[in-house]
Amino acid sequence: MSSWNLPIKELDETPLVGEGTTFRSITETVCRVTEHKAPRAWWVAFLIAISFTGIMTLSIGYLFWTGVGVWGNNAPVYWAWDITNFVWWIGIGHAGTLISAVLFLFRQKWRTAINRFSEAMTIFAVICALIFPGIHVGRAWYAYYMLPIPNEMAIWPNFKSPLLWDVFAVSTYFTVSTMFWLVGLIPDFATLRDRATTKIRRVVYGALAVGWRGSNRHWQNYERAYLLLAALSTPLVLSVHSVVSFDFATSLMPGWHTTIFPPYFVAGAVFSGFAMVMTLMLITRAVYGMRSLVTLKHLELMNKIILTTGSLVGYAYAMEFFIAWYGGNDYERFLFVENRLKGPMAWSYWIMIGCNVLSPQVFWFKKLRTSIPVMFVVSILVNIGMWFERFVIIVTSLYRDFVPSSWGSFRPTLVDIFTYAGTLGLFFTAFLLFIRWIPMIAIAEVKGVLPEADPHHHDDSHGAHDTHSHQPATVGAE
Numbered sequence: 001m002s003s004w005n006l007p008i009k010e011l012d013e014t015p016l017v018g019e020g021t022t023f024r025s026i027t028e029t030v031c032r033v034t035e036h037k038a039p040r041a042w043w044v045a046f047l048i049a050i051s052f053t054g055i056m057t058l059s060i061g062y063l064f065w066t067g068v069g070v071w072g073n074n075a076p077v078y079w080a081w082d083i084t085n086f087v088w089w090i091g092i093g094h095a096g097t098l099i100s101a102v103l104f105l106f107r108q109k110w111r112t113a114i115n116r117f118s119e120a121m122t123i124f125a126v127i128c129a130l131i132f133p134g135i136h137v138g139r140a141w142y143a144y145y146m147l148p149i150p151n152e153m154a155i156w157p158n159f160k161s162p163l164l165w166d167v168f169a170v171s172t173y174f175t176v177s178t179m180f181w182l183v184g185l186i187p188d189f190a191t192l193r194d195r196a197t198t199k200i201r202r203v204v205y206g207a208l209a210v211g212w213r214g215s216n217r218h219w220q221n222y223e224r225a226y227l228l229l230a231a232l233s234t235p236l237v238l239s240v241h242s243v244v245s246f247d248f249a250t251s252l253m254p255g256w257h258t259t260i261f262p263p264y265f266v267a268g269a270v271f272s273g274f275a276m277v278m279t280l281m282l283i284t285r286a287v288y289g290m291r292s293l294v295t296l297k298h299l300e301l302m303n304k305i306i307l308t309t310g311s312l313v314g315y316a317y318a319m320e321f322f323i324a325w326y327g328g329n330d331y332e333r334f335l336f337v338e339n340r341l342k343g344p345m346a347w348s349y350w351i352m353i354g355c356n357v358l359s360p361q362v363f364w365f366k367k368l369r370t371s372i373p374v375m376f377v378v379s380i381l382v383n384i385g386m387w388f389e390r391f392v393i394i395v396t397s398l399y400r401d402f403v404p405s406s407w408g409s410f411r412p413t414l415v416d417i418f419t420y421a422g423t424l425g426l427f428f429t430a431f432l433l434f435i436r437w438i439p440m441i442a443i444a445e446v447k448g449v450l451p452e453a454d455p456h457h458h459d460d461s462h463g464a465h466d467t468h469s470h471q472p473a474t475v476g477a478e
Helices: 008-012 023-035 040-066 081-092 094-107 109-111 114-137 140-146 164-196 199-208 216-249 260-289 296-324 330-341 347-364 374-396 416-436 443-447
Strands: none
Touching: 008 416, 023 296, 023 416, 023 443, 040 114, 040 416, 081 094, 081 114, 081 216, 081 260, 081 374, 081 416, 094 109, 094 164, 094 260, 109 114, 109 296, 109 443, 114 140, 114 164, 114 260, 114 416, 164 199, 164 216, 164 443, 199 296, 216 260, 260 296, 260 374, 296 330, 296 347, 330 347, 330 374, 347 374, 416 443
16 A cells, blocks of 8 residues: 555654664664775775866866856856856755754654755755855955955945845855754764774864763753754745845846746755755665665655655746746747747756656656665756756746847856866765765664653663663763
8 A cells, every 4th residue: 555545653653764773783883884994985986076176176276267258158148057056056955954954843753864964965065056156256356245244345245136145045054054963963973982992083073072971961952952953944944045046036037037936946946955865865875784774764755755846846837837928928928938948948948847847756656656776766867857947047048038139059168067067076075075984874863763762661672771772872882
């Protein structure tokens, strides 16, 4: 019987960890990744990722030395790959805040195995995104105007610009997400400190654990801080990508000037963020043997969210055409019909539709929703489709403007391609370092979903003779 039709109680009782999982096995499974030597595959991936990071550095240096003319941007396509990549990376980072903060406030226990993973991904994606506002301004030596620091003009040159709003929204998002991530890591850093076999590890993890001893007072302060940061982070899920959508929605350009953009962008951001979490989680889950902690139930629930947000995105696509017809604006109608459906760049629109609207529909079927190869392929397609969505919104809205004599086209240059590929390298470099040195799964939170975590639980059949069972944070002393 499909899990959509299962009674709520039966769904709730589906185990969130593999059979035979204990407090000790959770600790050993997660900590061994940071305590043992990295596998050869990790080194190969790391060398490839850091090589692409170097290519990005060289590309940005060449851009600063030569000027933005090395990009493919032109008249009338003044924005192209730079803003496309910026919006795409911001969207990738949205799943972390949703999984960590929103699902925490709604007491969704299934988040515990994937929240650390997604929080880290959020931070790395935002770092990649922040590169683009700093390098696409033309006169990069005036980029400090974007920061809230005194300068010779005493005020920001154009505070009404949505690009400046991006700086505030994204920097706030990054700061709060980083704080939320670090606070959640404290109990697990204490576990690594207690298990450390070298002085360097003991000192480093001890400093990161900020004196954590797992006392009742520490747990009370921790839970209070975690709850406050979750409440503070929740509005960011809606606000950050809404502000990013204002880059377009506050203009008068056909295809951009629409009020549906804020919720449409938020749904798309969650959609792409969950897809990226799925892609990376399936790989690391298989490589590091985390199947008992990240179960098919976790993956199936994530696929349901991907299906839901993908359907919302598809609805937004349809609504754009409806508004273009219902509004009676000839320019809007021309843009959607002649530019996107049938124009010279219609191929990008149909790739977007195929990846974002059609591919997630396979998740209506439980057999496909719980198939590892299917969910991996769909997650890749969604990430590709969401990049093309941003490309379609930007380029196909600009390359044929109001005056036919000024129509143009867009073709990326090698600097465009290398810069984007380099941000992927930076992202995976940071991600690989994260899974090497930091627990990729929240040890203390996963233990909280075990029956033994209940202080009234008396069944010892699962080896629950750990004295820290009700708050199993510092299990290094086991």
